[in-house]
Amino acid sequence: MDDARVAPRLRVPANRVSPRARVGWTAVAVGQAAVVLIVLGLLVGVWNVFDLPGWGWLAVVIAALAYAVTMPSVRYAVHRWEVTADAVFTQSGWLTQERRVAPLARVQTVDFEQGALARALRLATVTVTTASAAGPVRIEGLDRYDAENLVDDLTARANAHGGDAT
Amino acid sequence: MTSQPSDEDVLGRDADWRRLDLRMLLVHPVNEVVRFLPALVAVFFVGSHSGGDVWWHLVAVVVPVALGLLRFFTTRFRITPAQIELSRGLVSRNVLTARLDRVRTVELTSSPIHRFLGLAKVQIGTGSAEKSGDAKFALDSLGVAEARSLRHALLHRATAAEAGDEAPVDPVADGDERLLTFDPSWIRFAPLTTGGLLIVIGALAAGNQLVGPAIERLSDHVDLGEPRHLGLTIMAAVLAFVVVISVLSIVGYVLTNWGFTLARDAAGRSVHIRKGLLTTRETSLELERVRGVEIHEPLGLRLAHGARLAAIVTGLSKKEAGSTALVPAAPQRVVARTAVELLHEDEPLTIALTRHGERAVRRRFSRALGVGAVIASAWIVTVLVAAWATLWCVLGAVPVLVAIPLAADRARRLGHGLTERFLVVRAHCFHGRRVVLERDGIIGWNLTQTWFQRRAGLVTMTATTAAGKQGYSVMDVPETQAIALADAATPGLLTAFLTAQPQTSRR
Numbered sequence: 001m002d003d004a005r006v007a008p009r010l011r012v013p014a015n016r017v018s019p020r021a022r023v024g025w026t027a028v029a030v031g032q033a034a035v036v037l038i039v040l041g042l043l044v045g046v047w048n049v050f051d052l053p054g055w056g057w058l059a060v061v062i063a064a065l066a067y068a069v070t071m072p073s074v075r076y077a078v079h080r081w082e083v084t085a086d087a088v089f090t091q092s093g094w095l096t097q098e099r100r101v102a103p104l105a106r107v108q109t110v111d112f113e114q115g116a117l118a119r120a121l122r123l124a125t126v127t128v129t130t131a132s133a134a135g136p137v138r139i140e141g142l143d144r145y146d147a148e149n150l151v152d153d154l155t156a157r158a159n160a161h162g163g164d165a166t
Numbered sequence: 167m168t169s170q171p172s173d174e175d176v177l178g179r180d181a182d183w184r185r186l187d188l189r190m191l192l193v194h195p196v197n198e199v200v201r202f203l204p205a206l207v208a209v210f211f212v213g214s215h216s217g218g219d220v221w222w223h224l225v226a227v228v229v230p231v232a233l234g235l236l237r238f239f240t241t242r243f244r245i246t247p248a249q250i251e252l253s254r255g256l257v258s259r260n261v262l263t264a265r266l267d268r269v270r271t272v273e274l275t276s277s278p279i280h281r282f283l284g285l286a287k288v289q290i291g292t293g294s295a296e297k298s299g300d301a302k303f304a305l306d307s308l309g310v311a312e313a314r315s316l317r318h319a320l321l322h323r324a325t326a327a328e329a330g331d332e333a334p335v336d337p338v339a340d341g342d343e344r345l346l347t348f349d350p351s352w353i354r355f356a357p358l359t360t361g362g363l364l365i366v367i368g369a370l371a372a373g374n375q376l377v378g379p380a381i382e383r384l385s386d387h388v389d390l391g392e393p394r395h396l397g398l399t400i401m402a403a404v405l406a407f408v409v410v411i412s413v414l415s416i417v418g419y420v421l422t423n424w425g426f427t428l429a430r431d432a433a434g435r436s437v438h439i440r441k442g443l444l445t446t447r448e449t450s451l452e453l454e455r456v457r458g459v460e461i462h463e464p465l466g467l468r469l470a471h472g473a474r475l476a477a478i479v480t481g482l483s484k485k486e487a488g489s490t491a492l493v494p495a496a497p498q499r500v501v502a503r504t505a506v507e508l509l510h511e512d513e514p515l516t517i518a519l520t521r522h523g524e525r526a527v528r529r530r531f532s533r534a535l536g537v538g539a540v541i542a543s544a545w546i547v548t549v550l551v552a553a554w555a556t557l558w559c560v561l562g563a564v565p566v567l568v569a570i571p572l573a574a575d576r577a578r579r580l581g582h583g584l585t586e587r588f589l590v591v592r593a594h595c596f597h598g599r600r601v602v603l604e605r606d607g608i609i610g611w612n613l614t615q616t617w618f619q620r621r622a623g624l625v626t627m628t629a630t631t632a633a634g635k636q637g638y639s640v641m642d643v644p645e646t647q648a649i650a651l652a653d654a655a656t657p658g659l660l661t662a663f664l665t666a667q668p669q670t671s672r673r
Contacts (some may be wrong), residue, residue: 007646010613011665084662095617102610102630103659115668131480134637135181135610135630 010099013082013089020121021079025072027117033064045164081139083154087127090137100137105161108128110154112147126150183242183253187309189283190489191238196279204590243305245319250290252303261301264292270455270481272317274448276310281446286313290320291482314448321436321450342438345507346428346493346500355495356419358411358466359474421445423494428504437477437508438491455480457607458588459492459505461515463598465575473501477508478603478634490634505602514588514602519581520651525622526642527577534576538569582640582651589629589655591640603640606656607631611652611659627652 040060043049052060074094081090088107091099111127118124124147128137142150243252245266252262271291280286290303308316330482367601373417378385424443430453431438437456439449462474482490492508493501506512549558583590589608591601612628619625625648628637643651 008649008664008666009646010649010660010663013663042527082663087659087662089663097615097620099658100610101663103656106609130609130630131632132609132630132636134628134635135612137610 007083013080013091015081016076017079017081017139018123018143018146019076020123020143022072022076024117024123024141025075026068029068029071032067036064037061063133079141081142081160083150083157085157088154090139092138092140100135102128102130102135102137104154104157107154107158107161110151110158112151114144124148126154128154183244185570186238186241187285187307187312188238189285189309190307191234192283193279193285193307241305245316246354250303250320252305261327264303266288266320268292269320269451270479272320272450274310274313274317274446276446278444280307284310284404284450286310288313288316301307317448317450321452328509340428342431343426344429345437346426346504348424348426348441348494349500351497352423352472352494352496352500353416353419353518354465355470355497356416356610357408358472359415359419359464359495386551411496420494425604426494428492430507437492441494451477451479453508455633456508457631458601458603459508460634461505461600463498463600467495468598471498472496473498475501475505478601478607478631480607480631480633509602511585511587513585514590515600516582517585517590519583519590519592520641520647522580522582522624522647523644525644526625529618529622529624529642530577530580531570531573534569534573535566538566541565579640582643584651584655589638591638593641603631603633603638605655608634608656611656612637613648613652629655649670 037060040052044052071094075092078094078097079090079092081088083089083104086105087101087103089099089101091097098105107128108131109127109129111129112122112124113127118141122144124142126139126142126147128139130136139147139150200314241252241254243250245251249263249265250269254260254262258376269290269292273285273289273291275287275289281406285307285311287307288303288305290305292303300480305313307313328559421443423441425446426441429438429440430436434451434453436452439447439451441447456477456479458478460476460478462476463472467473472495473493474491474495477490477491477492493504502512502515505515526592542565545562545565546559549556549562572595576593579598581592584605587604587606589601589603590598591603591607593599605650608628608629608631610628614626614628615624622642623645624646626639626641627643628639629649629652630637640648640651649660649664653664
């Protein structure tokens with residue numbers, strides 16, 4: 001469109017997540033691919049539900065590999081976050097991408113969470129919830145140390161705004 | 167009884183514990199007897215066979231009545247200036263306390279038994295997130311007058327002290343402004359609501375799928391060379407189905423909506439809704455909690471110039487969210503008039519909506535035709551596999567042909583607008599909606615783009631809010647338009663993240 005240069009656009013949020021998040025996403029992707037291959041193996045090899053020729057197997061394996069290789073790097077390029085004095089802004093996803101903005105004045109809770117995999121990789125997820133069930137803002141794959149600082153920071157800023165957040 | 171706080175004297179008359187209405191004694195034994203009915207039947211059977219054990223008969227009759235009495239004597243409630251307390255139970259005493267300023271809705275329900283006895287069950291919605299049902303305030307039952315005065319006291323706590331005496335007798339009390347009165351002619355809209363329509367369409371679709379086999383089956387009995395037989399049979403079946411669905415939806419509509427009345431109290435602080443043929447339901451909503459309205463215009467209703475109106479209310483739990491209907495299926499002008507009354511302005515309804523442009527229109531068509539094509543190919547494959555007459559393949563054109571007007575309607579309806587106070591969104595065909603959401607109620611934005619949307623430069627933007635569905639989406643807006651809309655609707659929120667530079671590092 002012609003007005004694209006004049007009309008304001010959303011810039012990308014300032015910060016990337018931790019590079020180690022790629023390792024986490026790769027592990028998840030490998031796990032998912034393994035599940036698909038095992039189920040397929042059972043269906044074809046054990047229960048004989050249908051037949052899969054050699055090239056079919058090749059295609060499935062290539063697709064799984066492509067997924068495990070591209071998804072983490074695309075996610076790493078997309079996943080970004082930023083906190084200003086007034087708002088938190090994130091960008092996430094890979095095929096379907098989402099940007100979320102929530103004002104700090106409306107923040108209700110700030111959650112810090114770490115799964116087993118995340119702990120092994122020293123990663124953490126910070127979730128900021130508002131009064132709307134549709135609006136939680138999640139920042140996945142943060143460095144654990146950064147995440148802790150972010151939680152403190154967000155809590156302090158949200159408190160500074162006060163109000164009942166609805 | 168003994169656990170009253172020591173500051174009782176300070177709280178005055180309203181702090182006194184109150185009991186349920188004595189007449190509830192008649193409701194509860196009946197309810198308990200109904201609940202014990204299986205046991206009662208068993209008792210009588212066992213009793214008559216084993217020579218009549220009087221003891222068991224006695225227990226079966228006395229226990230329900232005793233339970234009702236127990237409930238009456240152990241349930242007490244009181245309103246203090248700050249909160250309402252409900253005390254229940256004999257052995258395990260359970261005291262529920264809710265702050266008065268957390269009271270969102272008050273609902274009075276009267277089943278036919280309640281109505282006969284002049285009683286009403288009072289349910290107080292505090293919008294709490296608790297999942298267990300018994301955390302909800304329910305007083306079963308009070309006299310209708312007392313229930314209404316209680317409602318008045320809860321919703322307008324400033325005047326709570328006097329409310330006990332001057333109970334409004336009519337649900338629409340003096341000074342209340344009546345916004346809507348039920349008109350029996352609205353019943354004509356009942357079969358056209360989405361539910362009814364979907365069933366009819368489903369029936370037609372199923373009929374379509376069955377045509378092939380039905381014809382094979384029929385050809386054994388009826389002379390298929392005589393097309394009249396075939397046509398008549400199918401038409402009769404479809405007609406019967408439509409009639410059944412219509413009757414059912416009319417019965418449902420009459421039962422829930424008969425006598426629908428919407429009134430606003432004189433001070434303009436809350437609206438009262440009364441409806442129901444057998445079981446009547448009176449709901450009160452605090453207007454302060456109303457963040458906007460949704461006009462439902464599903465395809466069938468829209469074709470008949472009908473619509474429905476619902477409120478977008480904050481702090482209702484999912485279960486309570488059903489109690490926000492403001493106008494049942496009714497003529498469009500009635501719905502529009504009521505919406506204007508409630509919003510105090512007509513701009514959200516009359517504003518010229520911004521269209522979403524050519525790419526959004528193209529997306530409607532490609533999606534509708536895509537779905538149509540899938541159904542069509544499935545049908546054609548079915549015909550070929552089942553080896554029916556190849557001519558039946560022609561029917562595969564139906565979903566594609568139907569998809570075109572549907573896509574056109576969806577494309578035509580896509581639109582959004584912004585007034586001084588409201589964000590207005592219109593979308594969907596079958597599920598037609600015009601959402602009018604207060605801009606003050608928007609607490610964030612989610613901008614979602616699928617891969618296809620990114621290629622088309624479109625965004626689905628969701629305004630998040632604490633009210634109603636929690637998020638209201640504007641579908642397929644051109645990206646620059648979307649950012650401008652979000653920025654205008656919530657000034658300041660996006661400012662720090664805007665740039666005049668074209669974006670490079672994404673995608």
